[in-house]
Amino acid sequence: MSAAIQCRDVTKSYATGTTMTPALQGITLEIQPGELFMLVGPSGCGKTTLISVIAGILSQDGGMCRIFGEDLKSMSDEERTAFRLRNVGFVFQAYNLIPSLTAAENVSIPLLLAGHDRNEALIRANEVLRHVGLGAKLEAKPAELSGGQQQRVAIARALVHNPRLIVCDEPTSALDHTTGGEIMALFRREVLKGDRALVIVTHDSRIFHYADRIGVMDDGRVVRIAHSPDELELETSKD
């Protein structure tokens, strides 16, 4: 089976005034379908930039990045948007649910964007919300939900249209340890189904053990790939 994500020598710089800040300095990486891949590393090392390229919301400057075999850089903005709609789900640190909508309405958005009928979308949203354990909160507004519950809604929203890739930036860092663990368990149980790939950026070492592989970044590069947190600690303690 071909890789879900295939990056080779990916570079990206941000223009700040007259100077260029290099954020990615040659990333080469493969992520397989059905894999939970974590990206870790110090602040400013380029994790968010990389995940943005992987999710197709940012174009790299150099190198190649294929998502399910497609080169998003060669697509028009319109085509990229349509590609994301079909293939990518997002989960954010700050949940980013629309405050005036109910949980079910928030979850239904990707389906509505894809042109599904509102009732049909809500039925499917309710179903997914039940799967993430929020069957009792279908009509609740985000403000009426706890952080963990809001993140469950966000996960349901990322899942509802059944994308092949889900990207998450710091999904647990706003949550306490227990809730974070529950969210990660949910990721493993509900999200990682079939050949779906899951990329999670995190600082939170307490959740490292949920990963299949961990990519350690530093200064715009992936400096090593670990298969377990123990491997990481071993290497860290060696330094």
Added chain:
Amino acid sequence: MGVYVIALKMLIGNRGKFYAMVFGVALTSLIITQQSSIFLGLMSRTVGFIFDTPQPDLWVMDPKVQFVDDVKPLQDTKLFQVRGVEGVEWAVPLYKGALRARLPNGTFQTCNVIGLDDATLVAGPPTMIDGSLADLRRADGVIVDEAGANGKLAKPGATPTSPRVPLRVGDVLELNDNRAVVVGIARATRTFQSQPVIYTTYSRAMRFAPRERKLLSFILAKVRSGYSSRDVALQINRQTGLAAYTAPQFKGLTIRYFMRNTGIPINFGMAVGLGFLVGVAIVGQTFFSFIVDNMRYLGILKAMGANNRLLFHMILLQTVLVGIVGSGLGMGIAALTSILAKNSELAFYLPWQVPVVTVLATSLITLITTVASLRKVFSLEPGIVFRG
């Protein structure tokens, strides 16, 4: 379709901003509708008398007359000259002048006196409320307009505090020291001057008016069938030296005079323009900050796969809703005031063009607002979704 429900919920969910925007549009359309209709009301009042006098084809007058109230008297002989012009079927004299009426309580009120041709009574009031036009033929008869009879010419009540008693048929007035008996009450289109209007016969008007060499104000002429009003007007001018206008021409002359020589158009134009600017400012500002508030969510929608066209439609729907609710409210209030003001001194004239113009103006505001916010949304990088 479901996304549009989302767009509406996002809009209405932000209650404070939603109300502020609706208020801005309502205020704008209220100002625009109201000022335009007062303007049109005033302008149509300037030609109220011409409007009320549909019988003649031509209004003949001194060439220096600039508007309907600008009376420059003619010699009586001009009437016979006009009657002698080929193509004139009939021509009648008309007196129009301001005379002082003495009220029973001893105070004076200037009235606009119209003297109608004794034989035909052409140019009489359009609607009689009490009595009939023919009653003018009774001795000392005058017909008073309703607004004057109920207002400026009303008699004081029995006690100083009791309401004034409207002038009624049978009441007696003194016009320039001449006895005048009210034989009818009429309804006339309000004119620019809010003075009472008194109709009487031409010969009686001559008696009421102060002795002067010339008293004939206008000659009203009918064009014989088969002749064009324009040709006959030209002939009248050639043979008598007088100006002859059709009713639309005379209305145009009068309105142009007021447009050129009064501050009315500028004042109202400024009020309307200001209303528009207020609208752009309030609505534009609020909507813009609504968009900024929602930038994060718009970015998320974009990341999740909403393209620019869809976002444009969502934003357009939001502004259009604000536009419809706001202008509906504003025009509703304006229409209500115009209904309430129907019988007052206020000039309101709300033809269908006014709401159309208002809707166009609000649409323009909406469009400006939408376009201004769109630039921001289109240039929005979906990448912002991952930033703190």
